[in-house]
Amino acid sequence: MSPRTKVGVLISGRGSNMRALIAACEAEDFPAEIVIVVSNRPEAPGLDFAAKAGLPTRVIDHKAFPSRDAFEAVLHQVLHDAHVELICNAGFMRLLTIGFVEKWRDKQLNIHPSLLPAFKGLHTHERTLKAGVKIAGCTVHFVRTEMDSGPIIAQAAVPILPSDTPDGLASRVLEAEHQIYPMALRLVASGAVHVVNDLVVWTADLPKGDYEPDILISPPFANA
Ligand code: GAR
DSSP: OOOOEEEEEEESSOOHHHHHHHHHHTSTTOSEEEEEEEESSTTOHHHHHHHHTTOOEEEOOGGGSSSHHHHHHHHHHHHHHTTOSEEEESSOOOOOOHHHHHHTTTSEEEEESSSTTSSOSSSHHHHHHHHTOSEEEEEEEEOOSSTTOSOEEEEEEEEOOTTOOHHHHHHHHHHHHHHHHHHHHHHHHTTSEEEETTEEEEOTTOOTTOOOOOEEEOSOOSOO
16 A cells, blocks of 8 residues: 655644544545644644644744744744645645745645635635625635635535525535545545646546546535
């Protein structure tokens, strides 16, 4: 059996996507394992969950550093020391500089609660509803320096209901997030996909029938 890809998860808060990744990694055939969880916020509730799940955790409080570069140098060292091969940003709400992003080019994933490239940034669900679009969703992508952008690995479409509020939509999108983040991590860690010309493509020599899903369409399909 091939060794599993070593993953470092970065969080800033609740960590529900991190929990979905932890659960996925429990499956014997999952091609990745989490070797460290790092939070830039000491009070992040996700830290406690990770520690109880038996994972090494580390707080690197960005406020304790004089610059972004100084913060990122320590973050990089901690990930390197833990032998991390792939980073999963899971609600990690800190912009990263080009230096860090390039060191981890095509080795850092992020999840965002919209169908990128639409609705990058904060207050996604409010803006989605205000725009009157009919389909919301979420995206897992490789990280580039521009916020919430980079080659798209997996997406889920979540229909908007006439009665939707930002909170209601957020919770349905979050359910989809918990499904596509493990899907996307499996695709990358297994080598099923890789980046060519800044687009995610299927690895050509995959045996026929070995393709895994990279999209998810969430229920309900009909209006409520
Ligand atoms: C998730 O909805 C994630 O998509 C979003 O933050 C939330 C974190 O929740 N990330 C972004 O908006 C990144 N731009 P979680 O801590 O429960 O995973």
